[in-house]
Amino acid sequence: MFERLRSSLTPWRVLVALLLTLAAVIVTVRFAFGLGSVTNLSDETPWGIWVGFDILAGIGLAAGGFIMASVVYVFGIERYRPLVRMSILTALIGYLLFITGLILEIGRPWNIWRCIVDHNFHSPLYEIAWCVMLYTTVLMLEFSQVLWERLGWHRVDRALHRFLIPLVIIGALLSTLHQSTLGTLFTIVPHKLHPLWYSPILPVHFFLSCLAAGLAMICFEGFLSWRFLGHPPRMDLLPNLARIMALILVVYFVFRCEDLAVRHALLEAFRPGLPAFLFWLENLLFVIVPVVVVLRSARRMTTGQLFVASFSTVLGFIMHRFNVAVSGMQLIHPTGYFPTWQELVISMALIALGFVAAGLAIHYLPVTRPGGADASAGAGGTYRLPWRASTGGGSTTTTRRENSMRPDIGVLSVLLVCALVLPATAGEISVPDRVAIDELSNLYPAVDFDHSMHLEVEGECTGCHHKPFGNPAPCVSCHADPVAPSAFVHELHWEVEECTGCHQKQAAGDLRCVSCHAAGLDPQRLEVIGLKGAYHGLCLRCHGETASNASCGLCHPER
Amino acid sequence: MSAAKGLLIDITRCIGCGACSEACKTANELPAEMEDGLTADTWTVVSERGSENFVRDLCRHCIEPSCVSVCPVGALVKRTDGPVLYNKDICLGCRYCMIGCPFRIPKFEWHSATPRIRKCILCAPRLDRGLPPACAEACPTEATVFGDRDTLVAAARARLAATPDRYHPHVYGLTEVGGTSVLFLSPVPFEELDFDTAVASFPLPDLTWRLLMHVPNVVLLGAGFLGASYWLFRRRDEVAAAENEPAEGRHDAEAGGPHV
Numbered sequence: 148m149f150e151r152l153r154s155s156l157t158p159w160r161v162l163v164a165l166l167l168t169l170a171a172v173i174v175t176v177r178f179a180f181g182l183g184s185v186t187n188l189s190d191e192t193p194w195g196i197w198v199g200f201d202i203l204a205g206i207g208l209a210a211g212g213f214i215m216a217s218v219v220y221v222f223g224i225e226r227y228r229p230l231v232r233m234s235i236l237t238a239l240i241g242y243l244l245f246i247t248g249l250i251l252e253i254g255r256p257w258n259i260w261r262c263i264v265d266h267n268f269h270s271p272l273y274e275i276a277w278c279v280m281l282y283t284t285v286l287m288l289e290f291s292q293v294l295w296e297r298l299g300w301h302r303v304d305r306a307l308h309r310f311l312i313p314l315v316i317i318g319a320l321l322s323t324l325h326q327s328t329l330g331t332l333f334t335i336v337p338h339k340l341h342p343l344w345y346s347p348i349l350p351v352h353f354f355l356s357c358l359a360a361g362l363a364m365i366c367f368e369g370f371l372s373w374r375f376l377g378h379p380p381r382m383d384l385l386p387n388l389a390r391i392m393a394l395i396l397v398v399y400f401v402f403r404c405e406d407l408a409v410r411h412a413l414l415e416a417f418r419p420g421l422p423a424f425l426f427w428l429e430n431l432l433f434v435i436v437p438v439v440v441v442l443r444s445a446r447r448m449t450t451g452q453l454f455v456a457s458f459s460t461v462l463g464f465i466m467h468r469f470n471v472a473v474s475g476m477q478l479i480h481p482t483g484y485f486p487t488w489q490e491l492v493i494s495m496a497l498i499a500l501g502f503v504a505a506g507l508a509i510h511y512l513p514v515t516r517p518g519g520a521d522a523s524a525g526a527g528g529t530y531r532l533p534w535r536a537s538t539g540g541g542s543t544t545t546t547r548r549e550n551s552m553r554p555d556i557g558v559l560s561v562l563l564v565c566a567l568v569l570p571a572t573a574g575e576i577s578v579p580d581r582v583a584i585d586e587l588s589n590l591y592p593a594v595d596f597d598h599s600m601h602l603e604v605e606g607e608c609t610g611c612h613h614k615p616f617g618n619p620a621p622c623v624s625c626h627a628d629p630v631a632p633s634a635f636v637h638e639l640h641w642e643v644e645e646c647t648g649c650h651q652k653q654a655a656g657d658l659r660c661v662s663c664h665a666a667g668l669d670p671q672r673l674e675v676i677g678l679k680g681a682y683h684g685l686c687l688r689c690h691g692e693t694a695s696n697a698s699c700g701l702c703h704p705e706r
Numbered sequence: 707m708s709a710a711k712g713l714l715i716d717i718t719r720c721i722g723c724g725a726c727s728e729a730c731k732t733a734n735e736l737p738a739e740m741e742d743g744l745t746a747d748t749w750t751v752v753s754e755r756g757s758e759n760f761v762r763d764l765c766r767h768c769i770e771p772s773c774v775s776v777c778p779v780g781a782l783v784k785r786t787d788g789p790v791l792y793n794k795d796i797c798l799g800c801r802y803c804m805i806g807c808p809f810r811i812p813k814f815e816w817h818s819a820t821p822r823i824r825k826c827i828l829c830a831p832r833l834d835r836g837l838p839p840a841c842a843e844a845c846p847t848e849a850t851v852f853g854d855r856d857t858l859v860a861a862a863r864a865r866l867a868a869t870p871d872r873y874h875p876h877v878y879g880l881t882e883v884g885g886t887s888v889l890f891l892s893p894v895p896f897e898e899l900d901f902d903t904a905v906a907s908f909p910l911p912d913l914t915w916r917l918l919m920h921v922p923n924v925v926l927l928g929a930g931f932l933g934a935s936y937w938l939f940r941r942r943d944e945v946a947a948a949e950n951e952p953a954e955g956r957h958d959a960e961a962g963g964p965h966v
């Protein structure tokens with residue numbers, strides 16, 4: 148008896164036990180004396196490591212569950228089936244830990260059920276709450292298969308199987324929604340988050356990056372379960388996942404840079420300082436290292452390379468989420484937040500809990516078996532297509548897709564095209580080639596204005612047209628961008644115009660200068676420069692400098 | 707429905723006496739100790755910023771408040787007559803309102819086991835009794851005045867027009883984040899007084915809504931895409947299976963499949 152106890156007391160187990168005990172104490176203090184008693188959170192820094200790491204990063208890393216389930220069940224890429232259960236298990240554990248972390252994190256957890264009865268469709272957090280609730284249920288159902296199998300309740304298993312495909316599809320939809328909406332959370336604070344991380348389309352960043360992180364986590368886990376449980380990693384499958392991950396990372400990075408460029412924030416990444424340092428460190432870990440390792444591994448990837456690539460991605464991903472939720476805000480409004488040891492212990496305890504749960508599940512449940520077929524059968528073993536599962540592993544159908552990279556490349560090229568095309572379409576605006584300036588034709592003959600040439604000389608629309616707020620931004624930030632906020636300077640306008648004055652015109656599509664700058668100076672609105680003054684002022688700003696270019700005849704033909 | 711009320715705070719008139727913040731403490735039964743900045747127990751403070759300029763800080767009661775928009779359970783609501791109010795009974799304590807507020811106004815009871823979000827309530831209970839907010843009533847110099855927001859805007863403009871050299875020509879709060887119920891006039895540019903002049907001039911909730919409104923589209927398109935993919939790949943594999951398997955096996959497969 149005593150011997151058995153001693154043999155089960157490995158140093159790791161002792162460490163985990165200590166960690167969990169300590170965490171229990173901290174949790175007690177937290178509930179008795181409030182969040183302030185164990186964290187460095189404050190009115191200045193309302194969200195810290197528990198949100199950045201436990202919640203944002205945790206959910207992203209659990210994305211592997213919906214990815215693998217979709218890949219195998221929906222897209223029918225059968226050869227990845229041996230990984231499905233494990234990734235669903237990880238996702239389930241991840242979400243359960245996330246919910247645990249959330250209960251510690253929020254101030255009034257006894258009200259958590261309120262999300263169900265009190266609705267605010269405008270709140271991203273409301274959407275996330277619902278998706279997480281539903282998706283955790285889906286994950287439980289998906290994973291319960293393993294339980295029924297273990298218990299030998301084949302009838303339940305079969306009944307569930309009937310709904311497996313709809314479940315997987317619902318799970319994928321819910322995941323797409325909340326993984327991206329986690330990014331939407333931060334779109335409401337444009338001036339509180341550093342421009343290197345803020346984007347009005349943050350949800351797209353979050354979604355793309357969670358795909359890579361989910362895959363990285365599966366690879367990383369393969370490594371872990373080898374290290375700790377002695378299951379050899381599936382080197383027939385994982386390297387392929389790592390390659391797909393690398394491709395997604397490239398797409399993500401191109402998209403990210405393009406997005407920065409469109410918003411004139413790319414330069415920030417090259418201005419020496421903390422923001423640029425954090426940006427590059429994050430992307431070094433998240434994108435550059437893994438992509439380089441994967442590229443260098445060429446045909447045969449070693450477990451070491453797989454480990455480095457996936458681990459680096461996981462770290463970089465955590466850093467990205469942390470930068471958005473905490474550091475990126477600190478860069479704008481430094482508050483000197485650094486997590487307390489208690490915050491760190493809780494975060495580590497959650498990870499430890501995850502390990503324990505995964506270890507137990509793997510030990511007691513048929514997790515590593517790919518849906519009835521034995522994992523040890525390897526790539527050439529028996530597979531069951533889901534819609535034929537109840538025939539009981541008799542068929543050894545392999546399809547062409549099983550051993551080819553083609554579907555992966557197909558999916559990725561779609562992604563790549565999206566990444567390239569999306570920002571481009573965001574910037575689409577119809578720019579006239581020539582413009583007839585004829586509003587004042589009672590005073591002057593119409594001016595035939597070479598718009599294209601001036602645009603080329605000036606470089607950007609805002610050289611002449613009204614400048615949006617803050618940094619120069621292209622006209623599209625007001626007029627054609629389907630995503631970015633309208634950034635027109637109201638400051639200059641409210642004093643001279645009732646809101647409805649402009650907005651009705653705008654709604655009617657009237658964006659001509661004359662709709663605000665009256666052709667004949669309006670005595671009621673002396674503050675607004677008249678059209679004549681506006682045009683001449685604008686032209687003479689450049690042409691006035693070189694006298695030879697400033698003659699009337701340059702624009703106005705003789706009558 | 708009563709008209710939207712608001713406060714006009716004229717920094718050129720403020721002498722920094724602090725009567726407003728004291729009146730606030732009394733009216734809202736807050737601990738009397740005055741703190742340097744806003745906290746859960748101090749809902750408005752007057753502080754000297756720049757030279758000889760006294761600035762009040764308080765909830766701006768935005769016309770389209772970020773805090774209301776982000777709260778997952780609607781624990782914060784904007785009343786039509788102006789105040790943005792909080793209901794602790796449904797609040798989760800997630801503190802997203804603190805993150806979302808462009809002016810960093812909502813504060814949290816960090817050392818309580820049952821923490822609440824706390825901030826200025828524009829003395830809503832007093833408004834209900836037909837009284838002005840305590841701060842406006844207490845101000846000796848009429849640096850803070852209370853009234854219909856429209857009237858206040860007109861008054862602010864009139865002041866700017868009548869004595870332009872006294873003022874920086876801008877009413878802060880008229881268009882910031884789409885307009886707030888609390889308006890400011892200042893003798894110097896607002897950034898010199900630590901006002902955030904980079905805030906957008908449109909309601910910030912637009913930013914999240916223009917994304918969230920696509921949720922139904924994502925669901926429909928996603929379901930269509932995934933459903934179609936499933937159908938497509940399943941067909942392909944069935945055909946492949948049919949070609950490979952003997953007749954009996956095919957029969958078996960058809961009979962057993964849940965989706966045939």
Ligand code: SF4
Pocket residue numbers: 764765766767768771772773774790806807808809810811812825
């Ligand atoms: S100032 Fe902040 S707390 Fe007050 S209404 Fe506006 S968003 Fe809400």
Ligand code: SF4
Pocket residue numbers: 776777778779780781782792796797798799800801802803804823
């Ligand atoms: S802390 Fe309370 S009031 Fe603030 S957003 Fe969360 S639930 Fe709403």
